[in-house]
Amino acid sequence: MFRPVVRLSTSGVRSLTRTRPCYSAPLASRCYSHAKVETDEEFDARWVTYFSKPDIDAWELKKGMNTLIGYDLVPEPKILDSALRACRRLNDLASAIRILEAVKDKSGPHKDIYPYLIQELQPTLIELGISTPEDLGMDIL
Amino acid sequence: MLHLTTGRVGCLLSKQAVVALTGSGARMSSHGHHEVSDSVDMSQPMYWDRLDTPLPDRPWKDVLDSTDKSLKQKEKGPWTALSKEEKIALYRLKFNHTYPEMKRPSHEWKTVIGGMFIFFGITGLVVFWQGHYVYPPQPPTFDEEWQAKQLQRMLDMRTNPIEGLSSQWDYKNKQWK
Numbered sequence: 001m002f003r004p005v006v007r008l009s010t011s012g013v014r015s016l017t018r019t020r021p022c023y024s025a026p027l028a029s030r031c032y033s034h035a036k037v038e039t040d041e042e043f044d045a046r047w048v049t050y051f052s053k054p055d056i057d058a059w060e061l062k063k064g065m066n067t068l069i070g071y072d073l074v075p076e077p078k079i080l081d082s083a084l085r086a087c088r089r090l091n092d093l094a095s096a097i098r099i100l101e102a103v104k105d106k107s108g109p110h111k112d113i114y115p116y117l118i119q120e121l122q123p124t125l126i127e128l129g130i131s132t133p134e135d136l137g138m139d140i141l
Numbered sequence: 142m143l144h145l146t147t148g149r150v151g152c153l154l155s156k157q158a159v160v161a162l163t164g165s166g167a168r169m170s171s172h173g174h175h176e177v178s179d180s181v182d183m184s185q186p187m188y189w190d191r192l193d194t195p196l197p198d199r200p201w202k203d204v205l206d207s208t209d210k211s212l213k214q215k216e217k218g219p220w221t222a223l224s225k226e227e228k229i230a231l232y233r234l235k236f237n238h239t240y241p242e243m244k245r246p247s248h249e250w251k252t253v254i255g256g257m258f259i260f261f262g263i264t265g266l267v268v269f270w271q272g273h274y275v276y277p278p279q280p281p282t283f284d285e286e287w288q289a290k291q292l293q294r295m296l297d298m299r300t301n302p303i304e305g306l307s308s309q310w311d312y313k314n315k316q317w318k
Contacts, residue, residue, distance in 0.1 A: 062196040094235035101240040102195035129220030
């Protein structure tokens with residue numbers, strides 16, 4: 001980031017009038033951030049790993065879920081699967097059902113996302129014995 | 142101990158949030174509060190019902206009776222052994238409102254629109270009363286007769302004869318064109 005500035009000072013005043021607001025260094029002619037962009041797969045893997053911690057505690061589950069729901073996305077089934085299993089390890093059925101409610105709400109107007117998630121999570125739901133809010137009649141007022 | 146009275150919480154948050162956090166929360170959740178006041182103890186983990194934060198810091202019901210405790214014990218076993226009612230009971234122990242309950246529509250809009258119209262009505266009455274009791278008598282220039290004479294005078298002096306008033310008057314036949 002400092003290299004273009006050095007070049008500007010050595011090339012003299014003449015080049016000042018010709019430069020664009022972003023210094024015309026040969027390396028970076030645009031002022032974009034150089035941070036590495038995380039791919040979707042990396043994001044998913046990171047969160048699956050987070051919830052897969054064998055001795056995850058209740059606080060970490062809460063923090064993880066609240067953060068995840070704060071993102072502008074609906075989590076992939078594999079992340080939710082990991083989170084539901086974390087609930088199982090913590091003997092917390094209520095939170096498991098809450099997670100399902102939360103992702104349904106996250107889908108917003110896209111009504112086809114939640115059924116897809118449930119379809120993908122069905123083996124896990126059956127294995128762990130988690131009932132969906134719909135099964136328990138909690139999806140209506 | 143940090144205390145936040147309902148009043149102060151009220152100015153920061155909407156009324157509904159206050160009810161969620163304080164009213165039914167601090168008082169009725171059998172939290173073991175021995176205080177009679179309405180204040181929320183902000184130094185303790187709080188419960189909340191929020192769409193964007195699904196898991197609050199503490200469960201809804203902290204103080205469990207023996208049936209609750211035995212249910213919690215059963216929760217440690219396979220969840221396939223739990224009946225639907227037991228699952229619902231477990232949910233209700235941990236959470237106050239479900240998501241649909243959180244998102245339930247309120248009737249507040251009726252109060253707002255109704256209040257608006259009431260104020261329009263009151264304003265209308267005030268304006269009417271004002272027109273009757275406050276305004277001075279109308280100047281003579283508004284009388285029908287005066288207006289007619291005024292118009293005749295304007296036509297006589299050929300006001301705006303090209304494009305305006307007098308151009309619309311037919312002087313020969315003494316009528317509007």
